[in-house]
Amino acid sequence: MTHVIQRLGAWTIARVADLGRMLNFLLYAVYVCVADPVRPRHIIKQISFIGAKSSFVIVLTAGFTGMVLGLQGYYTLTKFGSEGMLGVAVALSLIRELGPVLSALMVTGRAGSAITAEIGIMRISEQIDALETMALEPFKYLVSPKLIASLLALPLLCAIFDLVGIWGGYLVGVRLLGVNPGAYFGEMKNSVEWQDVYSGMIKSLSFGVIIAWVCCYKGYYTGHGAEGVSRATTGAVVLSSVLILIWDYFITSVLL
């Protein structure tokens, strides 16, 4: 019994220490962003990788999400004779919730895993040590550009997701199921407020921080060898995704 309690205690202490190290990592990354400005070309390269190269998967996901929302929304709303509200239902679901969350999850899967693998491989092949021996700050090249790029790219990807999703809902609701196009966009215009867009963007910004933070951290402190990098990559995707969903609940409760 004592042995079990000891192990539980050791496990808890290790997790708390890990949490503290993660927080320090984020604070130091923010400090480096401010104190030692990153060269624009490094940021642009990361925006291209995290943002532009994720746009295809975002458009694809958004299109089908909007289409499903159009389909489900139509069959639910017709029960109440309110199919004219389909545009509002699709737009609010996307702008307030699904756009930020799904775009963040897609970026985590596509770019976040690659970030962890890249930094992890640099760690185990001593490339990060090489930067340090040159008296260069590794965070300036590996973490800060990704953090800034992620902050800039996520809201833009979310905006694309919202737009494509609304058109996906239009395609199914209006073109296939015969909802009045005037009602689809008119009700949307009347009901969607700046506050809705604003809250979605705030969520996207915070998800951008979570993705860059967790994925860079996991890569930076990866385990040994290929298996260590593999575990770090899996851990980064799982932790980022879970944190995005948990944080989404809390931030929604504040923004509502």
Next chain:
Amino acid sequence: MISLRGVRKWFGSQLVLNGVDLEIPTGEITAIIGPSGEGKSVLLKHMIGLLRPDSGSVQVDGEEITSLGRGGLNRVREKFGMLFQNAALFDSLTVFDNVAFPLQEKTKLTDAEIAQRVREALLHVGLSGVDAKYPDQLSGGMKKRVGLARALLMDPRIILFDEPTTGLDPVMGRGIHHMIKETHAKFGYTAVVVSHEIPEIFDIADRVAVLYRGSIVASGTPEEIKSSSDPMVRQFISGSLEGPIQLEGTMRDEEGFRPV
């Protein structure tokens, strides 16, 4: 001068360095030799602050580096260059960009001046026409030479070599040793070479230190080491299976010491 006093380092329950005392004289080539897994690379990383000792002192030109923060360490590291065991080239950059990287990031030289310096550095290590290649398109020996060119570029006063000939054929290994000797003569830097290439390392080293079971058990000129009466040193130099050195993974004593 680099001075280490009573350096102890644990990794978990493993004691890797057990009170290392070592002086690295300025302007000379000092070789650190010893069986595999004895912590030679760990010792090297303490000299440049990549690892901090659990106890003991590491001084570079009289300055204690174990208590320095990132800024202070970076200032000390300006004096250093390092060639890693696997060269540690940035695999997403070309050879040119790898060598140019410290110049691009730390100086205000023009692109033309950087290109000139990079070509000169590559020529010093006998490379030309590989500027546009990526590290995975190079042989092991070429990677080491690119790494050496990168280490030489900022005119460091001290260069650390972590097993520079590991994984190379004997001819290429000898070529790298020759290159270290040649560049040392030309630039006059202080060199610390971690190696277990016996007897080749005796040809280039001014001083040799032997690391065994976490401590320096012998140090002196190559001739002094070669004529040492210490059974461990004699066994290591001769490569005999008989003696105090046992095969890796079989040593464990009451202190919990085990090679890494």
